[in-house]
Amino acid sequence: MLSIGEFSNICKVSTKTLRYYAEIGLLLPDEIIPENGYRYYSIEQLETMLFINRLKSYNFSLEEIKNILEAEELQDEKLYLELTRKKKEIEKQVQEFEKTLDQLNTDLTNLKQGKSIMSYMESIDTQLVEVPMMYLLSIRKMVHEHEVAEEYGNCFRKLFRKTQVDKLTVLAPPMVLFHSEEFSPFGLDIEFAIPVKEYVTGTRDFYPGLCLKTVLNGSYSNLSSVYTKQREWAEKEGYESSNALYEVYVTDPSGVSQESDLITEIYYPVKKKSTNI
Template sequence: MLSIGEFSNICKVSTKTLRYYAEIGLILPDEINPENGYRYYSIEQLETMLFINRLKSYNFSLEQIKTILESEESQDEKLYLALNRKKKEIEKQVQEFEKTLDQLNIDISNLKQGKSIMSYLESIEVQLVEVPMMYLLSIRKMVHEYDFAEEYGNCFSKLFRKIADDKLTLLAPPMVLFHSAEFSPFGLETEFAIPVKECVTGTRDFYPGLCLKTVLYGSYSDLPSVYTKQSEWAEKEGYESSNALYEVYVTDPSQVSKESEFITEIYYPVKKKAKLERQ
């Protein structure tokens, strides 16, 4: 048997932490002296403590580790599934860190050259285009930001099924229109739409008219930069918003392996600002 101090020293875990682990039922002392309350751990528990520390290093919560330890199923089977889920989480985090690191290097390089870190906005092109009327088959609903990816898949699946069932003619890639006047954490009024050739029950007319158009190659996280550039262009040239901003997804995000392969067209419907008459 090992005293709590010896066990602590071998595993490099403080006695305070061991007492807390016992409190939450993660790993209990093998024996407690009823006279003085001294805690003792068995040699076999050293491996349990190493196992706990290994899972902690993978950023498993103590509750998750406890669930794995207490599992009535085959522990190896449950552990295999849990480790695979964690692997995917970490791979995603690594991708995000790599992307952030790349951006940091670009900003550092720009500053070395005497450029502003916001100079990348200069490379965003804005075109003034006339977009003809189109018939939209669409689903309009309130969508929370964290539900967007799921709703994107669900809504467009329904729309494509209807196109196939009704033998409609697809005219352009899927698009999303944002009808909310402002961003809200409680949801945005969003319209998932597909332009079709036929005017039938369930379609609506959409007149984009004059629009600012920008093509974005890469991650959707760069969309706010495009919106900023378009807003600045509109203000400078004397235009204002005239309809719902919309995005056209030239590439299906579910069909490409890298964010760098995304191609998105952003349209900002505008009209000339009315000139104020001099008094």
């Protein structure tokens, strides 16, 4: 048997942490002396502690680790599935870090050349276009930011299914309209829509009219830069918002292997600001 101090020293885990693990039921002492409250751990528990530390190094939460430890039957199968899931999460994080590193290197290069790290904004092209009226088959709902990707898939599956059932003619790629005037942690007022030829029950008119249009090639993380450039252009030229901003997904995000293949059109409906003389 090992005292809590000895166990702590061998595993390089503080006694405070060990007491907390016991409190949440993650790792209980093998024995507690009632008279003085001294805690003792068995030799076998050393490997359990090493196992916990290994999973923590993979960014498993304590609750996730506890669930794995409690799965006495089929523990290896559960562990394999959980490690596979975590591997995918870490791979995604690595990709994000690599993308951030590439961006950082570009910024360093620009600074060495005497350029601003915001100089990339100059390459964002904005055009003033007239967009004709269209019929939209759509689903409008409040969506939390972290649910947008899931709702995108769910809503467009329903919409495309309806176009097939009702034999509707799809005229353009799917689009999303943002009706919220401001970002809200309680959800965004979003409309998932497909332009169709026929005007039937469930469709509505949408007339964007005059719009600022920008084509984005690449990651959706650059959308905020496009929004900024469009607002700057509108302010400089004396325009203001006239309708919901919308995005057209020329390429299906689920059908590309890398973000650089994404093509998105961003439309910002505008009108000339009224001037009071």
